[in-house]
Amino acid sequence: MNSRNKMPDIEKKAIHIMIEHPDVVLSTNVEEKWFSNNHLRELASFINYWFGRYTNADEIRAQFCETPFGKRMDCEALFAYLSKIPDPYDYPAVFKTLRADYYKRSLQSSAANIVKEPCEFTVNHLWGIYQEANQTDNNATFDKQQVTDELLRDLDEPVKSWIKTFPKFDRLLGGGLGSDQLLIVGARPSVGKTSFALNLALNAMLDNQNLTVELFSLEMSAKQNMRR
Known part of the structure; x- marks a missing residue:
């Protein structure tokens, strides 16, 4: 598994923001696939899954260390290391660079596949990644807190539009x-x-x-x- 020395700087900054400022995750879409480091990707996935449930780094650390993923790594040392990373000044810029780096890696890998095996499938795959990379990230301003509020409101209000079968x-x-x-x-x-x-x-x-x-x-x- 990847060590801390193999963590790209931008990924360390991004996960630091997600841990130390979990409120940012409520209003910003950060996909775990953007992380190349296995440890950070698992941690980002955990934070995204439980968005809004944990309000500080100590709560995230305590719960993540109890998961099967956390138990397979030196969880305490990982969090101690990430906590010492300087707080970035521009959060959106960090996540934008993280996303750009992911698509750069994906495009390079897909292009290499075309060289190895030039065919319609590999070309279409490259074109699909290119289009996805150039799409405006509509989820960047996705308000997860608003969605959570709507879900809680739906629980209090009975659904009237059921489709009946048996x-x-x-x-x-x-x-x-x-x-x-x-x-x-x-x-x-x-x-x-x-x-x-x-x-x-x-x-x-x-x-x-x-x-x-x-x-x-x-x-x-x-x-x-x-x-x-």
């Missing part, structure tokens, strides 16, 4: 199918996953005739699904 299934889901959800049905082959999905769609449309259900299948044609 009564027992609706009760298990707390009222039915809701918006902003991704439900994955997993099971062995040929046990009825497609039939279950088709029945969900059918019952939902029977309950609400104004409802439109889109079905995408990589297994059967539209005619086969209609026949089923």
Whole structure:
């Protein structure tokens, strides 16, 4: 695993800000994939996952050191080292440079892959990274605190727009199918996953005739699904 000596300076500055000033994470999007150092990437992922829960460096250190990731490293020494890093003057500039460095590494790696194996896939991959790197980071001003407040408000206000399918299934889901959800049905082959999905769609449309259900299948044609 990477040692502290292999931590790029910009990554050390960025994680220092996230630890010492966790309130910054509430209003700034810092993706853990931007960190090349394994330790710092795991720490950034932890802070992002629990954003808003911990309000100071001591709380973050105490909780992270108890995680499986923290137990695999010299957690106390890592936090002691990061705490001694001078506080950067311009936080946004640090995160902007961190992001730029990540895409620079990604573009260099993708270009190297084209040299090794020139084909449509590697070229498209490079082009995809280039487009992503040049996109405006719309999440830079993403107000996580506002989203948290909205989620808490939703918990206090009953959802009225449930999609109904089967009564027992609706009760298990707390009222039915809701918006902003991704439900994955997993099971062995040929046990009825497609039939279950088709029945969900059918019952939902029977309950609400104004409802439109889109079905995408990589297994059967539209005619086969209609026949089923």
